[in-house]
Amino acid sequence: MGRFINPFTDVGFKRIFGQSVHKDLLIDFLNNLLEGEKQIKDISFLDKELLPEFQGDRGTIYDIYCTTESGEEFIVEMQNCEQAYIRERAIYYLCRAMSRQGERGANWKFNLKAVYGIFFLNFEMKDSEGNFRTDVVLSDRDTHVPFSDKLRFVFLQLPCFKKEESECENDFERWIYVLKNMETLQRLPFKARKSVFEKLEQIVDIASLSKEERMKYDESIKVYRDQLATLDFAEQKGRAEGFVEGTLDVARRMKAMLIPVETISLATGLSLDEIAGL
Known part of the structure; x- marks a missing residue:
C-alpha cells in the first residue's frame, strides 16, 4: 500500500471533500473548477439522506451535497464504474434537488437557486469523444445563447486527463493530477506553489489516520x-x-x-x- 489514501474509495473521497473541518479544500477545488465564473467563500454540507442511495451504487458511487453562502447547491460525485444511464442519473439528481426548493403557497415566485452537478468519472463515457471535461448548460440550440443558469453539469473523465506534473498549467489541472495519481505518489507536488496542497498532503497521509x-x-x-x-x-x-x-x-x-x-x-x-x- 502506498503512502496516501485512494481518493476513489468512499472514505478517501469524503475525507478530502466531505469534511466540514476541511471544507476549504472543496471550496478551493470548486473555485478553480469555475474560475472566472464565480468565487465561493463558504459552503455548508447538507443531509446526505436527501440523495437516495441504491444498493447497486455501493462501492462505485460516492456523493457530497452542499450549499454555498448564496444558496446555490452543489452535488459532487465520484463514479468508479460505467453506467448505462449515467447522463439520465445526473439529470434526475439535479432536477430532484431543484424541485426541493419549491415552497407551498401563492407567495413563492419560483426564485430558484442554481444547482450544479460535478461528476468525477473514473472511466470514459460512451460517445464522449475522449474529452476530459464536458460542461452542459441550458442554451438555445441554434444560437447557443444561454437560456438559464440554474442547471449546470460538469463531467470530468479522469482517464482522459493525460498531463504530467510539469505540464499542468493551472490549479484546477494540478488538483486533477494529484487526485488521479495520489495513491502512487510518495509526495504531493505543488505544495510550494499553493498551501492548500500542503494541507491536502497532511489529510491524505495514511499515517495520519x-x-x-x-x-x-x-x-x-x-x-x-x-x-x-x-x-x-x-x-x-x-x-x-x-x-x-x-x-x-x-x-x-x-x-x-x-x-x-x-x-x-x-x-x-x-x-x-x-x-x-x-
Missing part, C-alpha cells in the same frame, strides 16, 4: 476492489461469450457455403460434432 479511521478506510478499499473485480469479471465473461458466438456464426456461414466440415473445424477450432449440431 486514527485506528478507527484506518479500519474504515481498509474496509472501503476492500469494497472498492471487490466491486471493480466483479465488474472486470463480467466484462471478460461478456467478451468470451461474444467470441464464442462469433465463432459459431462463422462456422454456420461456412457450412451454408458447403465448405467441408474438416476445413471448418481447422478454421474455427470447433469439433466435428459441434459443427454437425449447427
Whole structure:
C-alpha cells in the first residue's frame, strides 16, 4: 500500500471533500473548477439522506451535497464504474434537488437557486469523444445563447486527463493530477506553489489516520476492489461469450457455403460434432 489514501474509495473521497473541518479544500477545488465564473467563500454540507442511495451504487458511487453562502447547491460525485444511464442519473439528481426548493403557497415566485452537478468519472463515457471535461448548460440550440443558469453539469473523465506534473498549467489541472495519481505518489507536488496542497498532503497521509479511521478506510478499499473485480469479471465473461458466438456464426456461414466440415473445424477450432449440431 502506498503512502496516501485512494481518493476513489468512499472514505478517501469524503475525507478530502466531505469534511466540514476541511471544507476549504472543496471550496478551493470548486473555485478553480469555475474560475472566472464565480468565487465561493463558504459552503455548508447538507443531509446526505436527501440523495437516495441504491444498493447497486455501493462501492462505485460516492456523493457530497452542499450549499454555498448564496444558496446555490452543489452535488459532487465520484463514479468508479460505467453506467448505462449515467447522463439520465445526473439529470434526475439535479432536477430532484431543484424541485426541493419549491415552497407551498401563492407567495413563492419560483426564485430558484442554481444547482450544479460535478461528476468525477473514473472511466470514459460512451460517445464522449475522449474529452476530459464536458460542461452542459441550458442554451438555445441554434444560437447557443444561454437560456438559464440554474442547471449546470460538469463531467470530468479522469482517464482522459493525460498531463504530467510539469505540464499542468493551472490549479484546477494540478488538483486533477494529484487526485488521479495520489495513491502512487510518495509526495504531493505543488505544495510550494499553493498551501492548500500542503494541507491536502497532511489529510491524505495514511499515517495520519486514527485506528478507527484506518479500519474504515481498509474496509472501503476492500469494497472498492471487490466491486471493480466483479465488474472486470463480467466484462471478460461478456467478451468470451461474444467470441464464442462469433465463432459459431462463422462456422454456420461456412457450412451454408458447403465448405467441408474438416476445413471448418481447422478454421474455427470447433469439433466435428459441434459443427454437425449447427
